[in-house]
Amino acid sequence: MTTESAGSRTRLRLAPMRPRDPSEPGRSASTLELFFDLVFVVAVSIASVQLHEALTEAHVVDGLVSYALIFFAIWWAWMNFTWFATSFGTDDWLYRLLTIVQMAGVLILAAGIQPLFADGDFTLAVAGYVVMRVGLVAQWIRASISNPDLRRTTLTYAVGVTVMQILWIATLPLEGTARYVVVPLLVAGEISVPVIAERQRALPWHPHHITERYGLFTLILLGESLLGSSNAIIEGLRGEHDLVQLVSVAVLTLVSTAALWWIYFWPPHHESIGSLGRSVRYGYTHYFVFAAAGALSAGIEVELDVINGDSKLSDVAAAFTFTVPVAVFILGIWWIAMCDFADRFTNIVIPAGAALILLDPIVPLPFAITSVVLVVMLVVLVVHPTVQRGQGEGDRPLVQYEREQRGLNE
Template sequence: MAESPPRLRVWYRPMLAREAHEAHRAATTLELLFDLCFVVAVSRAGAALHHALAENHVAHGVFNYLCVFFAIWWAWLQFTWFASAYDIDDVAYRLAVLVQIAGGLVIAAGVARAFEGDFAVVVTGYVVMRLAGVTQWLRAARGDPKRRRTALRYVLGIAALQVAWIARPLLPTPWLVPSFLGLTLAELAVPVWAEHAGHTTWNAHHIAERYGCFTLIVLGETVVGATSAIQEGLEEGHNIAGLVSLAAAGLVIVFSMWWLYFDRPGHRRLTSFRTAVVWGYGHYFIFASAAAVGAGMEVAVDYDTHKGHLAHLPAGLAIPLPVAIYLISTWLLHIGPSNECRPIAIGFPVAAGLVLAAAFSPAPVHITAAIVAGLVALMVAVTREHPVEP
């Protein structure tokens, strides 16, 4: 029996746009590898936030966490939306993604220094990723004449901003924070400006799946961080029953967060470019808050084992605050205030308010777990009469 010829990998081919309504469009193994490499950056950001909170540097730690997480999230977002429209999977494309992954790992390596106020390494990794993205957009401009203006706008916007990021450290100290905020807004504006020249052919089902994958990543990092903190507490001989109870409450919170996010299909919200921008950008709050829950669990363990330096209220807010932000963000992006099922539409903001109030209680983590589990139970009960369409 003759052997089948080996599969040949194409080195380079025109970067044609993929079909926006392509059936069975799923995440590729390269995209999943990209996500896994970003686990490192998410983990470092969560660990740095925990360290800052444990040392009672709350405002400083939260601000730097939000800045660092923006760099992580924005680099991931840019790759994800480009790949949804132009993933042709030739050798040149794979090598460019390899460079982007390397840039992501450089970002991860610079997280700790960024929390000390030195963003040089994070910016370096960010620039590496974005310049690799420029080469991809140049290929798209050449291979997809219909959207050439769009691709060239991306090239111009990204390249100009990378120069600005490199030059930013030269500014006087009082201008560093305002310049960061200004460049952040400019980054958010580039896709909106570029897509006005002609929309790229992103796939709604594929985008929703990719965002779901990243949600799972940040929830997984929450579990890893909490497990490590509880294991350390057990090894040091602290109250076993209390730590086990805390672990159980944390698991209920993470499981409920997963349930609430994935109960409604995300692709149904991606009906136009405008809604896609709101949905895609709004996920920053979902991702950042979900990852912060892991740091909050570590703070809770520190507080129970008398290792941290936080007072009761700041320590009590470490989990309820990010959980409340997660609930509100999921409500706005996946459920909608005008949802046809009123108990669900009302349940999310009510639960978020109750979660924030739990921070003032003697057992904020356990009460938060009970509230989010109750919200899940509400969704299960009411969706029996209001089934979710796929």
């Protein structure tokens, strides 16, 4: 907290919710943001377990649809808080309290994941989602009070989010086909709110801070895959199944997860956001990157079930539950953060490698081949460093940001 904001606190010990400087030096994730992420570890873990159970029982379509929907709620709530915090990270007691309210909503959502997968019951999941969003609406209203010049944008967010929550509640009585027709429309409505609001007047954001937050959430998701590696070793030590095969899966999982980490953090992500279009592309495409990373751990568990004889999927189908998430993850990162900073050779090898990984299940030893392809990609990235573009579009001081906005308004 700056001296200025600390000195201007009200009698309620609340600081004005002013926009943060987008070029603030040393801006990094706060302990509150890291604490906030912890509840998403719970939600992501439960979603991954439910997807694993659906896939191993050969309920592929139902499992993927439920996972896509519940992960949208997880990702969208996390992303909305993250972008709000990078603009208005006022760390006083009310800001903390409203953040904890959103965390409570995540835990309620997590409790509703199993009923959604098992019975298609949306009630608890929607209740948790609404609690999360109500907390965020309160934050937007507070930002509108402190910033008359940004009031149209902040109130557009507040009204848009509120309307969407009313519509989500209205869908609860729907069943069957009607619900699955309406839900995509609601998803489209949700993702359109920021686009509409930012066209009123764009909010300032810190490129290094926002991309650090995305990176930290990626680490959380990749950590779920490492848990699958550990489970493989545990299964092997029990002595009931082929120890060599299980340990091989554990090693290859570690290699693959480490390679995905390397690939994700190879490009300078903060250079990939700037204009509204680039920021939307970066933020929204991360849904597929995050969902793929979360699904990867489910694919690993499915492969373990195949080895142990507990899966209803064929060997080829089970291999796809691993290779598809890997390929989607790589293609997503290549498109939003890598292709602008890689040379022509790298921009051929990376998507081609992802396509090859998609085909791995039709050849013997798909796990091993996928790991080999990933290692080849890493060699290419090491030999071909990033091509720097200089200062990112988002690296502009607050004074310059305000001048740009005045020019737009005039």
